[in-house]
Amino acid sequence: MFHRNSNRFGRLRSSGSAAAADTATEEHEIASASEKVTILVCGAGPVGLTATLECARHGLQVKIIDKSLTKDPHSKAFGIHALTMEKFLAMGVAPAVLEQAHCVDRLRIRGDFTTVVEDFCHIPSRFKGVFMLSQRKLEDILEAHIHMYGIEVERGVELLDFVQAEDQSDASGTPSVGKGPMTANLRDVKTGEERNLTCKYVIGCDGCHSRVRKLLKLPFLGAPYEEDFLLLDVHFSVKPGQRFQGSSVLLGDPVIALFELDCGLLRFISKRCAGDGIPASQDDKRIADVENAAVEAAILKRFQDLVLSRCPELAGLHDVKWASIFRIHRRVVPQYNVGHVFLAGDAAHIHSPLGGQGLNTGIHDAVNLAWKLGAVERLGADPGILLPSYNAERHPVGEQTLAWTDSLTSYTMTRGFLSGVAQKVLFPIASPLLNRSTWAMKAITSRMSMLSLSYRGTPSPLLPSAALPASSLPPIGSPQPGDRVPDGPLVRFSSGAATGLLEVVCRGLDHTLLMFGEPEGMEGLEGVEDGLTVEKAVRSKLDPEVEAWRRLRDMVSFVHISRRFRSASKSVTKVDARGSSSRSHPRSSDQGSNGGAQVRERSDPIDKKSSGGRHQVRQPVALTSMYDESGRVSEAFGLNTSGQSGSRGNPACLFLVRPDGYVGWRAGDWDLGGLLTYLEPLYPRGLCDL
Ligand SMILES: Cc1cc2nc3c(=O)[nH]c(=O)nc-3n(C[C@H](O)[C@H](O)[C@H](O)COP(=O)(O)OP(=O)(O)OC[C@H]3O[C@@H](n4cnc5c(N)ncnc54)[C@H](O)[C@@H]3O)c2cc1C
Structure with missing residues (x-):
């Protein structure tokens, strides 16, 4: 390991001379003697830990500092x-989160005389609610999972700088981070010692004051809100014989958001008002911990005064866990990567905490990026398509989330729209209508749960370039490329075991081809109940396209879903994915395979302990046959569900699902040739190797 005490990278960048080129060569030689990893993740918050876990799961060698x-x-x-819980299901962390989290399944908007109840029972996911778990506990769970891959967080190690080894002579001062290996300069914060590390990619998950973003010279576009906000985490007591109404937005002046946390605490957030007697936030810090006992007491008193009259069931607030005065920012970078250096989480976007989108969005960034890096490094996918798609997909989502949380904050907290006339007149009129409208509730809760976010309409190079004619498309209402794949219960033909579609599509590492229906020529199988016979028949349909089948099987897992043929097993075995000792979660149990951590629908080619980024030998993946007994999967895909088993069943169509659970491509027939045309540019090396 190479240690040094001076940072030579700054000098290199600013020279651009022949001498610098010599130094660059020398630097490159030194770098080659230093530590090497494929990916350096900077920052071990929830986003950095997720990026590390996902990269490791996709077979990449990764270091986190x-x-x-x-x-x-x-x-x-x-x-x-x-949506995050669905990602956690794929990552194997959902059971631990369910075990520790408190599920909020209803959110109330409480006015003087009426209440609107946002019920999450309407959302199209098995995870029906918001799962309240402290960020600290979530980080502990994620860290325990990266340990399973033999990875430890290197604490007390700061990223100072990085430079590309092959081209260090950029005199403009712009960081040179294209496609070659990079040398990162790290500092031990205890000893001050510096060392070099060679890596191919850097993922900056280093929070809102991101060093990586600054090194890339990317502006953080946006502004702070004018108001200061108050936060209080506090224990509470309820009056005898009364029931606490739960997480709510309390209308009034000011509006107060209150959430039940996972440990018997309530969190209150409200804007700081003039005359509160509470000082302004420190401008240089996003969250100022209130260490001053008098100010902490003033914040407690302020919320007691505001809340106890509006929540008559509460007897009191006591034992403050955390009090804070903070300034909210709304900011986003203009692009999420420069070459092989990527930004994720708060390093790329920060929003108001209302709606609880920040951490969730950051986790989705990491999941979106990791499979693409895995596909490039492990499967030889084209980096020119896969890597730019990260920015093309995630930047628009970041901007949408910023706009949504901004309007939520402006209308409720800062502009006072929901005070005065709007609160007194409009809210009482609108609330009964809202409470009765399942459609409105589904739209609101699905947006809050982030299930309705789509990459449709983004400039992603992964969206099919040529639109198919309507006659070649699946029925109207089925998911389109860029949409999240819907979930639903399925039964395995071979064993009769119950599972969920998410377990089938997201537990593996590659794309999954969902083959619905039975194409022409399978009518003769009417009434056949033996799953293996059906599987054989499906294969026989593929045989004429043997070349396509042979080429596709190395990059795609095939799953046939039938509404027509019953499982071979009469008695369906329920899979307890979390083991007998775990408790079931009342709001996430409608799949029969709740949690899903232990369910392996197909073999995972990565040996967890020993993967360490070595190229894995990929096994051909067999066709898996599933029975859609309830018809809910077919319904979620917009397919015909009127036919019962033994009738004509679903129309034949294909959906290619990406490893992160989004539809990549679809066709209204078993068009394997069309699928090859879509996949070939993505995996040029994979196809040549065959
Ligand atoms: C009051 C409040 C409530 C919120 N509630 C919610 C909510 O309910 N739901 C939600 O989704 N979001 C919420 N958010 C937002 C959420 O907290 C953030 O989006 C989330 O913490 C971002 O995680 P991160 O991993 O990107 O960054 P961080 O958690 O900030 O982690 C960054 C890490 O990088 C490290 N680091 C920094 N620089 C370097 C360097 N040079 N070298 C090495 N390491 C470095 C830091 O030490 C830190 O550990 C809330 C935010 C606030 C302020």
Whole structure:
């Protein structure tokens, strides 16, 4: 390991001379003697830990560092949304989160005389609610999972700089981070010692004051809100014989958001008002911990005064866990990567905490990026298509989320739209209508749960370039390329075991081809109940396209879903994915395979302990046959569900699902040739190797 005490990278960047070129060569030689990894993740917050876990799961060699020696004792984020829980299912962390989280299944907007109840029972996910778990506990769970891959967070190690080894002579001062290996300059914060590390990619998950973003010279576009906000995490008591109404937005002046956390605490957030007697936030810090006992007492008193009259069931607030005065920013970078250096989480976007989107969005960034890096490094996918798609997909989502949380914050907290006339007149009129409208509730809760976010309409190079004629498309209403793949219960033909579609499509590492229906020529199988016979028949349909089948099988797993043929097994075995000792979660149990951590639908080619980024020998993946007994999967895909088993069943169509659970491509027939045309540019090396 090479240690040094001076940072030579700054000097290299600013010279651009022949001498610098010599030094660059020398630097390159030194770098080649230093530590090497494929990916350096900078920052061990929830986003950095997710990026590390996902990269490791996709077979990449990854190192994670954090400049902080200890973990932050406070928990900024609490709410984990349904879409994130679906990602956690794929990552294998959902059972641990379910075990520890408190599920908020209804959110109330409480006015003087009426209440609107946002019920998450309407959302199209098995995770029906917001799962309240402190950020600290979530980080512990994620860290325990990266340990399973033999990875430890290197704490007390700060990223100072990085430079590309092959081209260090950029005199403009712009970081030179194209496609070659990079040398990262790291500092031990205890000893001050510096060392070099060679890596191919850097993922900057280093929070809102991101060093990586600054090194890339990317502006953080946006502004702070004018108002200061108050936060209080506090224990509470309820009056005898009364029931606490739960997480709510309390209308009034000011509006107060209150959430039940996972440990018997309530969190209150409201804007700081003039005359509160509470000082302004420190401008240089996003969250100022209130260490001054008098100010902490003033914040407690302020919320007691505001809340106890509006929540008559509450007897009192006591034992403050955390009080804070903070300034909210709304900012986003103009692009999420420069060459092989990527930004994720708060390093790329920060929003108002209302709606609880920040941590969730950051986790989705990491999941979106990791499979693409895995596909490039492990499967030889084209980096020119896969890597730019990260920015093309995630930047628009970041901007949408910023706009959504901004309007939520402006209308409820800052502009006071929901005060005065709007609160007194409009809200009482609108609330009965809202409470009765399942459609409105589904739209609101699905947006909050992030399930309705789509990459449709983004400039992603992964969206099919040529639109198919309507006659070649699946029926109207089925998911389109860029949409999240819907979930639903399925039964395995071979064993009769119950499972869920998400377990089938997201537990593996590659694309999954969902083959619905039975194409022409399978009518003769009417009434056949033996799953293996059906499987054989499906294969026989593929045989004429043997070349396509042979070429596709190395990059795609095939799953046939039938509405027509019953499982071979009469008695369906329920899979208890979390083991007998775990408790079931009342709001996430409608799949019969709740949690799903232990369910392996197909073999995972990565040996967890020993993967370490070595190229894995990929096994051909067999066709898996599933029975859609309830018809809910077919319905979610917009297919005909009127036919019962033994009738004509679903129309034949294909959906290619990406490893992150989004539809990549679809066709209204078993068009394997069309699928090859879509996949060939993505995996040029994979096809040549065959
Ligand atoms: C009051 C409040 C409530 C919130 N509630 C929610 C919620 O309910 N749901 C939600 O989704 N979001 C919520 N958020 C937002 C959420 O907290 C953040 O989006 C989330 O913490 C971002 O995680 P991150 O991993 O990107 O960054 P961070 O958690 O900030 O982690 C960054 C890490 O990088 C390290 N680091 C920094 N620089 C370097 C360097 N040079 N070298 C090495 N390491 C470095 C830091 O030490 C730190 O550990 C809330 C935010 C606030 C303020």
